[in-house]
Structures are given as structure tokens and as C-alpha cells.
Amino acid sequence: MYTAGIDMGARSVKVVFLEELKVEGAPQLKWGVKKTHIMFPEDLDMDVAAEKAYTEALQLAGLAREAVGRVVATGAGRKQVKFAQDNVTEVSAGARGAVFMHPSARTVIDVGAEEGRGIKAAPDGKVVDFAGNEKCAAGAGAFAESMSRALQLSLKDFGEASLRSEKTIPMNAQCTVFAESEVVSLIHANTPKEDIAKAVLDAVASRVCAMARRVGIEEDVVLIGGMVHNPGFVRSLQGALGVDRVLLPDLPEYVGALGAALIAAEIH
Amino acid sequence: MIANYGYKDGSGEYYISIDTDKCLQCPVEQACTRACPKNMFEIITDDYDDQVAAIKQAHRRTLAYDCTACKPAGGYASLPCASACTAGAIKHSW
Amino acid sequence: MTTSAFATTAATAGEKKEYWRWEESAWVDETMNWRDAKFITAGIDVGSVSSQAVVVCDGKLFGYSSMRTGSNSPDSARNAIKAVIEKCGMTLDNIHFVVGTGYGRVNVPFAHKAITEIACHARGANFMGGSAIRTILDMGGQDCKAIHCDEKGKVTNFLMNDKCAAGTGRGMEVIADLMQIPIAELGPRSFDVDEEPAAVSSVCVVFAKSEALGLLKAGWSKNKVVAAYCQAMAERVVALLERIGVEKEFFITGGIAKNPGVVRRIERILKLEAVKTKYDSQIAGALGAALFGYTLVQKQGVPAKAAAS
Missing domain, CATH: 3.30.420.40 (ATPase, nucleotide binding domain)
Structure with a gap:
């Protein structure tokens, strides 16, 4: 059957x-x-x-x-x-x-192109609580996508570039549209692309993490959605959550x- | 004056409003500045030379995230900032 | 063959039009003579996209300039004041008091005082639209403000949104670029439709952009898409205004006042017509600042230290 x-x-x-x-x-x-x-x-x-x-x-x-x-x-x-x-x-x-x-996952973080959310799950996979930031590109993959375009990198290269950076540059703009100008000025100031990429992914991770905090973060944490393919984002998310590991599904x-x-x- | 600090974006409307007329004779010695776990309140001299409470610039665009600790997704009973202000000057829009 | 293909691409790139561009301007009241004035004050509004300088003689508007904001605030402020004093035929030394406002207000090197744009816009609107003005909408390049004020132009309730590009001039520039329509034509073209479409459903500019592209693909005319976008912007701004409460009379300042596509739709939703003014809507902040300067100089006298450039 x-x-x-x-x-x-x-x-x-x-x-x-x-x-x-x-x-x-x-x-x-x-x-x-x-x-x-x-x-x-x-x-x-x-x-x-x-x-x-x-x-x-x-x-x-x-x-x-x-x-x-x-x-x-x-x-x-x-x-x-x-x-x-x-x-x-x-x-x-x-x-x-x-x-x-x-099966050990209790917090599910879902970051796709258009939305980011944190879900608290029961051992049987039922939803206990969730908090999302829908319909605003700033808390979703679209933010990273848009900035990677400004840097003329593919989203994949963008994620990999961020892994080569250890710098923390705070981004002031919260909105994707305004952040594009901020990225352009960082480029003009000769900031290395990898540092900009990390700054962008850190920004998305911190927003997603704040949403997840509303449901309470309980380990293990599993990440689903399109951003699973972005190792730079996974690292930024681990840092923002303060956990040693974020589980990734095999077939995201x-x-x-x-x-x-x-x-x-x-x-x- | 009612000062609304915050923003509206695709995900919702997030404003903290402060009725600054109520700040003029603050009954609790600016308790808002101590009550917020994120230390988001400050006392400023406004354009009409009054000493009033305000949300710090750095937090005005990130309220949805900054206030999450006091607002679990399952619902919240009372907010530290609004409770500390016995004059009732502080209100959240969400 | 390959070479010519490259040449074509290069030529197209070189001709790329900047659909969001607008014209700089300066104006002076030719009927007035500044030499007759007791106090001459100036207001400088350094915004994120444009900067204005206004010269006021004994509380009366004498001249103004509206220029593009450059890469830093001090230079933008100097550029704006230079444009207006040249037009007015005076020098900076002739000005008794300068007030800075706007997002770059603390970086106006020759200003004696900085006052927030909220207070200045209310004061400026009170002058431009009259003392009956209670509700002011200011839509700037990167923010949107809703202000409620009393008969003296003193702020009683305000909110500002500079976090999100939706509902700002920037949001309009994005759509102008996407549609390849010069920004000044967006408003008129939004009314050139067979029937008024419903608003674009996405608030976020990024998602609204994909939605607009989808509508074009579905066969909508550019004008209809622009109409749906203007309607969305109007609905969004009205929601902000309603948070502070809309009361007669209503006044609109900032660059968006020049876009009838948004203004007329706001008026339609509010069922309230905005008070029209003969002045440039973008100078409200700088004008308010200059008027604050006039009040201060009457109270405190001319500061000993002359404004330094």
C-alpha cells in the first residue's frame, strides 16, 4: 500500500x-x-x-x-x-x-527563498509552536539571493565565499532593497567579497534565529528549505543559535x- | 506628544508608542530604562526641550526581533517595559 | 560576427537610461530684497536622496534649492546652500542662523542647531498649508512619516518608517526601473488604464517586483501594473496614517507629493483631499528648519560666532 x-x-x-x-x-x-x-x-x-x-x-x-x-x-x-x-x-x-x-530534532528551522520560520516539534513530528517572518524578504533566502546578485556571484559561490571570511561586519539596513545600496558601498570601499558575503548571511541567520527564539530553541536543531545548500549560511546559523551542530536532511x-x-x- | 518608534514591513506592524506628555512628571524615576532586558529605552531632550523617554535609534528598525525574548510565540502576559511605566505611557502595537 | 555582437552589447549598456532620475532646482522670490530683512535664517534638510536649502527673511520664504544628496552629508549640505545663496545673490555670512534637519542633520558643518525632520516637517507644513493642517504625510526617498500636529505646527503624534522600502520613494524608483518608465511619468500613466486594477498583493518590494513581472507575463499592460503598484503604495501609506489618526486638513510633503498616481489614490481611500500648495512640496523640512531658526534668533539674538563654512 x-x-x-x-x-x-x-x-x-x-x-x-x-x-x-x-x-x-x-x-x-x-x-x-x-x-x-x-x-x-x-x-x-x-x-x-x-x-x-x-x-x-x-x-x-x-x-x-x-x-x-x-x-x-x-x-x-x-x-x-x-x-x-x-x-x-x-x-x-x-x-x-x-x-x-x-528523530532527535526538536527545533526545525525552515529557510526558503521567500520565508524563514522556526518550528518547535514534538517527538512524533507534530507542530507544538511556530513563529515566522513571512512576506518580508529580509528574513529569507531572497535577501541573500539579492545580495549575491549585487556581488555578481551565484548563490552557491556566495555561500562558499563567506566560509573564507572570519570577519564580522554588521549590516545596518534591514530591508533587502536598502541593503543592496549598502552592499554597493561596501564594494566601493574595497571590502573583500567574502567578508560581505559573511555579513549578509550572518544578518539573515540572526533574523531567523530571533524568530526561532520565540518558540524556544531545543536541540537538536534541523535546518530545512533551500538554504540547506548554503554551507556559509549553515555556519552563520550555528553561530547565531550558539549550538555545536545543525542537522541537515539528506534530501532537503x-x-x-x-x-x-x-x-x-x-x-x- | 505620542511618539511611535518602529516600522511596518511585509511581515507586520511593529510599533512601540510612548506618550511623552506622561514622561514630564515621571512617577517611577525613568523605570523604563532599567526594565527592558535589551536596554532599548533612553531619555532624550526632544525638539521642544522636554526630557522624555525614547527607543534608541539602533533598535528602531529591529523591534520584531529585539522584543522576541519578552514575546514567546505561545503568547505573553505582561511586558516589562509597559508594566514598569505606571503612568501608562508605553504601548506595543503587536 | 562575434566582435559586432560585443559592440552592440556595449552600446546598449552605455545608453542604459536612469529612469529614476529627477531634476535639481533653485528658486528665489524676485519681489523681495533680503537687505531689508532684520533676520535671515536658513534651513538645510539633508535627506537620503535629495537635500534642500531654504532661506527665510523675517519669517518669509525667500529662496530655496533642491539638489541630489552626494556621497557624504557635509558636501551635500554645502552644495545645497551654495545653490540657494547663488540664486539669492547673497553669501553665507549674510545668514544669521542655520538649522540642520533630515537624516544627515548632525553633519551640517555650518549649522547652529539640529532639529529632527519630524518637528521641521510639521512646522513647514503649517507654513505652506496653513494653520488648519492637522495631518501630514511625508514620503521621502528612503522613509515615510505620518505626523499629527496642532494649530501652531507642533507635533502631537508621529510615526516614521525607514526600515522598509515599501511605501518610500525608493520603492517607486525600483518599479520605474523595472517598467523602464521615467519616474515623473509613472503617476499620469497609472490613470491611463481601462479599469482600475486591485493593488499588488505583496508589501515587500522584492516580492512585489516578482509579482509585477508575473502580471506583465500574464498580459497586463505596463500602465495597469503601475496602477496596481501605486494603489498598493497608497493603501500602505493610509494604514500608517490611520495609526496616528487622520484629521482635517491633510497635507502631503516630500517627493511623492509630485506623483499624482499615489496622491490621488490616497485621497480616494481617505475620502479627503490634500491641501494644495504653490510651493515645492520637497522643501517642507528645510523650510520648517529655517522657521525654527527664525524663532530661535528672535529669542536668543544672532549667535556671536558666525556660521562657518
Whole structure:
């Protein structure tokens, strides 16, 4: 028996199929995961994109539509997934998926391009409390993305550059738009790119950390969302949180879809 | 004068308002400056030459983050700054 | 072939238009003679984007300049005062008292005193719009202020937002650049639409930018996108004004007063028309500062030390 989790983002769909395996008589969830990540053009309607992606994912996984007992959707476009029986918020799905991958995690920090949030999770992956800074680019990956463009570096090179710096330069501007001018003046003052990169990532980390403090930081801490791929940010976050380690999931893109699939398995 | 320090951004509106007329005869010897765990209050001479409380410049753009210690996500009962000011000059917008 | 392709790119880059540019200006009241005045005072408002200098003779507006702010405040202040005194045909020595205001107010080298822009804008608006003014909106290059004042132009309630670019002139510049429409044309073009669109939903300028691009892709005209953006800005500013309470009469200062696309939408939401003025809306802060200077010099007399340049 399979369940499916579908994470409907703004420009991509992630699908995870979860197989429920019987182990020693008792039903137990095994991570028999089949996953698919499909990008779609922006002008495609979300419900059409969801249907197309799901059909493609079933084919890639070699599964018949009937083999999947239950589909739960998550992500910004979760309500457009017409064939899902249920939908859950990114917060619930993210926490569930993250704690499944790292059972010791009690604090889940989710930093994507457009939002940053701190989630306090129970041992079963349920959300106890969360605090977010949505709809302002300053507390999210978009801030770093925007500054990396000002430095003419890819986000990846930007993160790596920051690792080469040990300097702490405070950024005065809180707003992404104003910070761009501040970065430009730092460039004009011949500040090394790696120092600027670290200053930017430290700034995002301190904002995200302040949000996480509202829910209380309990170890272990796991980071999910797009910023997982940015080792410079991970270091800045460790520093801001004052913890020795921040856990990272193996398949960061699929945490939300996995969480939705797990929730689907629990409710069916 | 009611001085509102703070900002509004995409994530919300964060203002601490200080009714500075109530600062003129402060009943608690500027307790706000000692009550805030982040030490965010200061006494200034305003444009009309009155001695009044204000939020320090460095904190005016970061209130959402700076006040988090007193505002857990699960809800909060009383704020140290607003409680210390018995004149009732200090209010938070969020 | 390759070479010519490069040449084309270079030429395009060289011609890149600065859609956010605006014109510097200076003005003098030709009917007045400063030599007749007992006290001549000046106000300098060093803002993040523009700097103004105003000369007041016995409490009457004599001349002003509005210049771009340079890389540092002292030079910007000198540049602004130079433009106005040249226009007025006087020297700095003829000015009895100088008050600095604005974000760079403490860095005006020849000022005798610094006063916050909140107090100065209220004072300036009281002069420009009359003593019935109670609510003032100042939208500058990098901030937005909502002020409530009494009949003397004394501030009774204020708030300022300089943390976030949304609802500031900077937010408008970003959209001008994105749409490649000169900033002065944004307002008029925002009314050249078949029907008024709903506001852009994102507050954050970064997200509003992606939203605007999405709307263009979805087939919206540039004018319609600009209209949706102006409406968003108006709604946002009104929310700030409502925090301090809107009371008649209403006055708008700062660069945004020159953008009818935002002003008329604010008036529409508030159902209240802003008082019009014959003066340049951007000089309110510097004018208020000069008027504060006039009050001070009447009270304390001319300072012994002449203003140093």
C-alpha cells in the first residue's frame, strides 16, 4: 500500500510515494520512498501542472494510480491539487518530514527563498509552536539571493565565499532593497567579497534565529528549505543559535512532500 | 506628544508608542530604562526641550526581533517595559 | 560576427537610461530684497536622496534649492546652500542662523542647531498649508512619516518608517526601473488604464517586483501594473496614517507629493483631499528648519560666532 505527498511550489512540484511495509506482523512505516521533482513553466495553471507532474511521477515510479491509497498536498499551491484527499500547511509537513529524517530534532528551522520560520516539534513530528517572518524578504533566502546578485556571484559561490571570511561586519539596513545600496558601498570601499558575503548571511541567520527564539530553541536543531545548500549560511546559523551542530536532511527538497506522505499514511 | 518608534514591513506592524506628555512628571524615576532586558529605552531632550523617554535609534528598525525574548510565540502576559511605566505611557502595537 | 555582437552589447549598456532620475532646482522670490530683512535664517534638510536649502527673511520664504544628496552629508549640505545663496545673490555670512534637519542633520558643518525632520516637517507644513493642517504625510526617498500636529505646527503624534522600502520613494524608483518608465511619468500613466486594477498583493518590494513581472507575463499592460503598484503604495501609506489618526486638513510633503498616481489614490481611500500648495512640496523640512531658526534668533539674538563654512 502506498501513500503520496505532493509539494506544490510556485514553480516546481515534488512528489514522494511512501510504501507501508509490514514488519514482524505490525504495520510499520518504512522509508520506501520514490521521489520525483518536476519543474513547470510559470504560465501553466497550477492545477494542470499538478496533474501533469503527478501522472509523470507515477510513471517514473512504475506505480498505477490505484496503488496509491491516499494523496495529501502541501506547499503554496496545495489547494490547487484537485486529486488530493487532504492538504496540510508547509509548517506541518516540514516538521513531520524533518523529524522523520532526524528523530532527535526538536527545533526545525525552515529557510526558503521567500520565508524563514522556526518550528518547535514534538517527538512524533507534530507542530507544538511556530513563529515566522513571512512576506518580508529580509528574513529569507531572497535577501541573500539579492545580495549575491549585487556581488555578481551565484548563490552557491556566495555561500562558499563567506566560509573564507572570519570577519564580522554588521549590516545596518534591514530591508533587502536598502541593503543592496549598502552592499554597493561596501564594494566601493574595497571590502573583500567574502567578508560581505559573511555579513549578509550572518544578518539573515540572526533574523531567523530571533524568530526561532520565540518558540524556544531545543536541540537538536534541523535546518530545512533551500538554504540547506548554503554551507556559509549553515555556519552563520550555528553561530547565531550558539549550538555545536545543525542537522541537515539528506534530501532537503523532499522534506515537505515526505511529511505530507507521512501524514497521509497516518490518517488513512 | 505620542511618539511611535518602529516600522511596518511585509511581515507586520511593529510599533512601540510612548506618550511623552506622561514622561514630564515621571512617577517611577525613568523605570523604563532599567526594565527592558535589551536596554532599548533612553531619555532624550526632544525638539521642544522636554526630557522624555525614547527607543534608541539602533533598535528602531529591529523591534520584531529585539522584543522576541519578552514575546514567546505561545503568547505573553505582561511586558516589562509597559508594566514598569505606571503612568501608562508605553504601548506595543503587536 | 562575434566582435559586432560585443559592440552592440556595449552600446546598449552605455545608453542604459536612469529612469529614476529627477531634476535639481533653485528658486528665489524676485519681489523681495533680503537687505531689508532684520533676520535671515536658513534651513538645510539633508535627506537620503535629495537635500534642500531654504532661506527665510523675517519669517518669509525667500529662496530655496533642491539638489541630489552626494556621497557624504557635509558636501551635500554645502552644495545645497551654495545653490540657494547663488540664486539669492547673497553669501553665507549674510545668514544669521542655520538649522540642520533630515537624516544627515548632525553633519551640517555650518549649522547652529539640529532639529529632527519630524518637528521641521510639521512646522513647514503649517507654513505652506496653513494653520488648519492637522495631518501630514511625508514620503521621502528612503522613509515615510505620518505626523499629527496642532494649530501652531507642533507635533502631537508621529510615526516614521525607514526600515522598509515599501511605501518610500525608493520603492517607486525600483518599479520605474523595472517598467523602464521615467519616474515623473509613472503617476499620469497609472490613470491611463481601462479599469482600475486591485493593488499588488505583496508589501515587500522584492516580492512585489516578482509579482509585477508575473502580471506583465500574464498580459497586463505596463500602465495597469503601475496602477496596481501605486494603489498598493497608497493603501500602505493610509494604514500608517490611520495609526496616528487622520484629521482635517491633510497635507502631503516630500517627493511623492509630485506623483499624482499615489496622491490621488490616497485621497480616494481617505475620502479627503490634500491641501494644495504653490510651493515645492520637497522643501517642507528645510523650510520648517529655517522657521525654527527664525524663532530661535528672535529669542536668543544672532549667535556671536558666525556660521562657518
